[in-house]
């Protein structure tokens with residue numbers, strides 16, 4: 018059985034009684050058992066998935082089915098789900114099961130979603146290759162010698178491998194869009210505040226946003242429509258509901274203005290990536306879209322701004338992991354004093370990338386350096402956001418490659434953090450500005466590696482963004 | 495040459511008595527079984543977010559208004575990062591560069607009795623930490639109780655305007671009085687709902703006419719007003735001695751932290767500035783900036799009660815009681831409220847004030863209770879005072895009626911009627927008793943006539959005894975003197 022079914026296709030197969038949920042989930046389970054040893058996309062699988070599938074079959078039979086009844090969803094392991102471990106890809110939380118679950122999970126559960134398991138990720142979402150996980154590397158299903166991207170690499174791989182039609186990820190600087198691009202699927206990062214962060218383990222709180230990985234934009238919209246809306250448990254969540262969330266039919270590309278950001282198509286961008294994106298833009302123009310090159314000179318500071326603000330917030334967010342109340346506790350010595358216990362626990366529990374960012378974060382916030390780094394970065398962040406805002410006075414959407422480079426080989430860059438950081442050039446400014454963006458497949462390289470195109474929209478134009486994404490996927494070949 | 499004098503600023507933490515904690519919905523209450531009032535948010539579990547309790551914001555605005563502070567139109571929260579086992583998140587949510595209230599003052603009398611303003615720098619909101627407990631259980635283990643963790647605090651920082659230990663205590667008493675008046679904190683130092691840190695340095699005049707300033711000592715967590723006084727007085731002597739030994743002056747970088755040792759009454763060195771942690775303040779990304787509207791401020795103004803200073807003046811003017819009585823009554827909001835309640839049922843204001851401050855307060859003191867736990871109603875006290883003033887009962891009887899009121903909760907008039915304790919005012923009846931007493935006490939009559947004034951008192955006592963205390967004392971005296979002529 019083909020497991021690469023979108024939600025709509027799966028729903029139709031169920032309605033037409035071609036398959037039952039029970040049969041479908043048995044196939045998924047078999048596929049995961051035989052293939053995920055190699056891919057390693059899941060950290061935890063839901064053991065009760067077949068019981069839940071039978072319940073969904075009953076609901077379909079007696080007509081009590083809900084909006085997303087029985088639809089499978091894999092969840093990145095930094096989002097809390099009842100009765101499932103929340104490891105965040107770290108030894109620190111290897112055995113931690115939260116006594117709460119994320120608001121988005123509550124809402125999806127009420128819509129009938131079945132959670133298939135928790136997916137692998139870079140430790141505490143810090144990384145862009147899924148190689149920093151305590152639970153081993155995840156391989157790219159397209160080519161097992163390559164990384165799936167990250168940090169939501171497990172989620173992207175699970176979708177690309179046909180283990181689940183969709184998955185949740187989290188995106189702080191590109192962690193949903195970049196792995197989607199590397200694995201040849203759709204990744205969507207909503208406007209900051211559209212989805213509640215309650216239950217999402219914080220990395221950079223002012224940048225973090227839960228997002229979706231899926232086979233098409235319609236599924237992203239279906240999932241998001243069930244998750245969005247004000248949450249009293251998250252003071253940064255918004256009550257704004259974007260327009261056009263369901264009505265994809267009315268969307269057309271004719272007359273829409275696209276700004277192509279010049280700085281992301283420079284000599285530093287891989288030539289294959291450039292030509293694939295340029296070809297796609299030509300197609301868009303053929304379908305009536307208007308494309309113009311725009312310049313954002315401030316973009317060159319994006320990576321620097323990000324690698325000050327994100328580690329600063331992270332260093333503070335990760336202080337809670339001290340081995341005293343939950344998670345790993347290194348107390349091998351019975352007479353250990355508290356300070357030593359905390360030091361030993363953190364030394365053992367965190368990997369080197371996490372430690373690197375904690376040290377960076379503490380440095381940029383320390384007295385004497387705060388003004389030179391953090392404060393300056395905050396000011397530059399505002400300038401960058403303003404620039405985006407002003408461009409949206411002229412353009413409906415902005416376009417960049419999702420990644421300026423092709424997927425990395427496994428182990429290729431793990432010891433070169435700076436090279437990895439600069440590869441986030443295209444995705445980072447979107448988080449700094451709180452904007453919504455998607456990555457959709459644009460083509461493949463000579464080696465057969467996927468290349469994704471990023472489309473950025475103004476704040477809370479998420480419905481229009483997903484609509485145009487779906488249009489391009491279907492019509493602009 | 496002038497004497498050395500201290501420069502003192504106080505930082506006072508007051509715990510708000512809101513129903514729930516500052517950023518989660520756990521009950522906010524003192525004590526309880528350790529770790530019984532905690533949740534994933536105040537325990538800092540991954541993915542948990544703070545949500546501001548609106549009552550905390552409202553209370554902070556009321557406090558600012560009470561001290562005459564400027565209320566910020568935009569305020570924000572910041573993270574104060576430090577690592578300690580009683581701080582689950584590894585940071586405290588506080589306010590750094592945009593506190594909710596700035597400015598304001600507290601008026602006190604200086605040591606010469608002149609009125610003086612102690613200026614307030616700022617008042618800001620922050621959350622409390624848990625408590626480390628070291629049990630003598632032989633295990634050498636430390637325990638943590640997180641019940642207090644996340645409780646709302648207001649920190650009031652004064653300018654260094656205080657010039658003596660007495661001024662410091664007056665400032666604190668006045669601050670506590672105001673917080674109690676606006677009913678946002680219990681200000682109970684024993685339970686830690688009012689905590690004080692003192693920044694102390696000395697100005698020492700030199701022989702050439704100049705002055706030097708000694709390095710500042712911050713004395714942390716002083717737990718009573720008398721200890722604040724002791725700590726300051728100890729520092730005054732210590733810093734002058736230290737200066738004569740080392741000649742070290744305040745250079746803006748040599749502030750030290752000291753703790754107060756309760757048992758010895760001294761301050762003890764804890765750490766120098768270099769040893770202090772760098773709090774790495776930055777804006778709290780989980781809480782958006784808060785806009786405080788005129789509307790909200792106006793709403794808070796309605797909550798603002800009459801403040802102690804104003805009440806003192808009004809009680810004196812409106813009821814014609816002495817300044818001393820007005821001051822004593824208004825120092826305790828509940829006591830002065832009780833007084834005013836009594837005044838609704840009587841016009842004998844001075845007598846009511848006197849009765850409350852002597853008879854009632856002595857009971858409150860011996861039983862160590864507050865006026866709100868006192869069983870007799872204000873209306874009954876007023877009636878008792880009325881019965882006393884219009885001569886219905888004697889003061890001697892009044893004491894026993896008051897005693898019975900407390901025991902039975904009956905009103906004074908019914909006690910008087912039931913036990914027929916009405917004062918004997920009838921001339922004929924009184925005269926009969928007087929004649930009887932005079933005839934039975936011939937010796938005293940002789941003594942009186944020989945100029946012994948004590949004899950009259952004795953005869954008076956006999957009349958009281960025969961009348962069971964009901965005889966009107968004034969009338970009785972008049973009649974005795976008349977008969978003895």
Ligand SMILES: [Zn+2]
Nearest residue numbers: 518520533536
């Ligand atoms: Zn709580």
